[in-house]
Amino acid sequence: MLRLFDSATGEVRELTFRDPGRASMYVCGPTVSGLPHLGHGRFSLVWDVVRRWLTWHGLEVTYVSNITDIDDKIITRAKEEGRSEEDVVTEFEGEWWIAMDALGIERPDVAPHATAYVDQMVALLERLLSLDIAYVTSDGVYFDVSRVPDYGLLAGQPLESLRAGARVEANDDKRSPLDFALWKLAKPGEPQWAAPFGAGRPGWHTECVVMSLDILGDGFDLHAGGLDLKFPHHENERAQAVAAGDTFARHWGHNGYVMVGNEKMSKSLNNFTSLTDLLAETDQRAYRLLVLRSHYRSPVDVTKATITDAERGLERLDAFARRFEDAITIGDGFLRAADYNFDGASKELVDAVTRRVDDDLDTPGALALLFDAVSTANAWADGAQRDEARELAHTVAVLFGAMGLSLSTTSDDVDDATRALVEARDAARRERNWNEADRLRDELVNNGWIVEDASGETVVRRAKR
RNA sequence: GGCGGCGUGGCCGAGCGGUUAGGCAGGGGCCUGCAAAGCCCCGUACUCCGGUUCGAAUCCGGACGCCGCCUCCA
Numbered sequence: 001m002l003r004l005f006d007s008a009t010g011e012v013r014e015l016t017f018r019d020p021g022r023a024s025m026y027v028c029g030p031t032v033s034g035l036p037h038l039g040h041g042r043f044s045l046v047w048d049v050v051r052r053w054l055t056w057h058g059l060e061v062t063y064v065s066n067i068t069d070i071d072d073k074i075i076t077r078a079k080e081e082g083r084s085e086e087d088v089v090t091e092f093e094g095e096w097w098i099a100m101d102a103l104g105i106e107r108p109d110v111a112p113h114a115t116a117y118v119d120q121m122v123a124l125l126e127r128l129l130s131l132d133i134a135y136v137t138s139d140g141v142y143f144d145v146s147r148v149p150d151y152g153l154l155a156g157q158p159l160e161s162l163r164a165g166a167r168v169e170a171n172d173d174k175r176s177p178l179d180f181a182l183w184k185l186a187k188p189g190e191p192q193w194a195a196p197f198g199a200g201r202p203g204w205h206t207e208c209v210v211m212s213l214d215i216l217g218d219g220f221d222l223h224a225g226g227l228d229l230k231f232p233h234h235e236n237e238r239a240q241a242v243a244a245g246d247t248f249a250r251h252w253g254h255n256g257y258v259m260v261g262n263e264k265m266s267k268s269l270n271n272f273t274s275l276t277d278l279l280a281e282t283d284q285r286a287y288r289l290l291v292l293r294s295h296y297r298s299p300v301d302v303t304k305a306t307i308t309d310a311e312r313g314l315e316r317l318d319a320f321a322r323r324f325e326d327a328i329t330i331g332d333g334f335l336r337a338a339d340y341n342f343d344g345a346s347k348e349l350v351d352a353v354t355r356r357v358d359d360d361l362d363t364p365g366a367l368a369l370l371f372d373a374v375s376t377a378n379a380w381a382d383g384a385q386r387d388e389a390r391e392l393a394h395t396v397a398v399l400f401g402a403m404g405l406s407l408s409t410t411s412d413d414v415d416d417a418t419r420a421l422v423e424a425r426d427a428a429r430r431e432r433n434w435n436e437a438d439r440l441r442d443e444l445v446n447n448g449w450i451v452e453d454a455s456g457e458t459v460v461r462r463a464k465r
Numbered sequence: 466g467g468c469g470g471c472g473u474g475g476c477c478g479a480g481c482g483g484u485u486a487g488g489c490a491g492g493g494g495c496c497u498g499c500a501a502a503g504c505c506c507c508g509u510a511c512u513c514c515g516g517u518u519c520g521a522a523u524c525c526g527g528a529c530g531c532c533g534c535c536u537c538c539a
């Protein structure tokens with residue numbers, strides 16, 4: 001079974017599950033105030049792979065990921081562009097799902113919206129207020145972090161240490177700079193919900209607590225997200241849950257940053273790169289391969305060079321898939337190990353890959369094994385071992401599929417003019433008219449095709465940009 | 466100031482005391498009418514300085530460099 005680094009304990013430990021045979025995951029989703037960026041893509045891919053891998057192991061996974069549809073950034077954008085908050089949310093949630101589909105990410109079982117949970121958030125705040133863990137100020141409701149004994153668990157340092165490093169704020173009535181907003185009182189014209197402590201909107205850290213506990217129940221198995229959410233966002237979520245008497249998540253997972261030119265991509269640095277743009281310009285599987293090729297907790301540098309590198313890797317895999325076309329058909333969606341009977345070289349491969357992925361999601365190690373198997377199967381097919389090669393190829397495709405990477409066996413659509421050139425070239429070749437055949441090949445290449453003579457016939461496919 | 470991570474061959478990227486990571490790019494060969502695809506072979510890397518050890522990219526100490534968190538962010 002899968003072992004994962006747990007941010008709460010600081011060590012790799014075996015995932016254990018509240019309910020035998022069932023896994024529950026909550027992954028912090030996006031605030032839909034703009035186009036999805038590369039960081040969104042990475043966390044979505046990483047936790048999609050975890051979800052698939054647990055399913056591969058035979059678990060029934062319930063995967064929840066929220067949409068934050070009320071937030072300062074949404075209000076700001078709406079104001080700037082002179083439209084309603086709903087309009088902004090609708091547009092960018094639409095873009096979000098388009099990008100997720102393009103990345104081959106399975107939709108969550110439940111994708112709750114924050115605005116649908118305001119009543120429950122208000123109830124939680126009333127509870128925290130009654131316990132004197134939350135307090136009201138002139139601009140909202142705040143959480144008193146000193147009331148949670150192990151505050152700083154996820155940050156990896158004690159409260160005092162965090163307090164020493166906290167920046168001084170210009171504001172306010174907060175008891176401590178680390179205290180965080182649970183509720184923001186509305187200014188005129190802002191979206192607002194009624195509450196006993198004044199009309200306003202919920203703070204970001206509250207929504208995930210309420211939604212995760214409502215949908216998955218206390219003690220759910222894995223709470224995950226990007227590393228930048230570890231502190232303060234997840235710390236603060238946990239503080240609320242613990243203060244309210246829950247144990248919250250059994251296990252915390254965080255994926256590493258996306259770097260752009262050796263610097264963290266972040267809002268303040270304003271060096272965001274849009275996922276939507278990346279997907280429009282590249283093979284949509286390239287980012288998944290790039291993410292699988294790096295360890296999930298390490299930073300990944302996304303550049304033209306690293307994406308191109310991944311695309312070339314895909315070309316090798318696709319050429320492999322075309323060669324074993326009839327052995328590659330595996331269908332979409334979740335794959336389960338129990339549905340297959342592996343033996344011989346295939347069993348060895350499956351076992352070795354499983355050991356790697358189970359070891360804190362060592363997908364780079366797993367990919368090395370799979371690329372090795374690609375070479376092996378090709379070599380067998382070059383020799384006389386056709387059947388063994390086909391079987392191994394099938395296993396390779398299944399394992400890639402288990403991680404959400406599909407190999408393409410389909411040729412590109414060929415237009416009539418191109419087909420005419422292909423037929424003319426084959427005719428020339430039959431007549432051993434090599435000059436004409438080569439001239440036609442050059443023409444095809446100039447038109448952006450890659451030309452191969454597979455089993456004596458001209459086969460073309462689109463060259464990558 | 467506190468906490469944490471990283472520095473590997475042309476590039477990317479694993480590695481967790483001793484036997485080949487892998488990908489991309491490059492070179493040589495086989496195959497091919499010539500190519501492409503595929504196969505075989507090749508580079509012999511680990512920031513620096515000490516130390517532990519029979520043996521270190523891997524452990525310890527130090528130096529230098531880079532990055533992140535402690536503020537919004539996935």
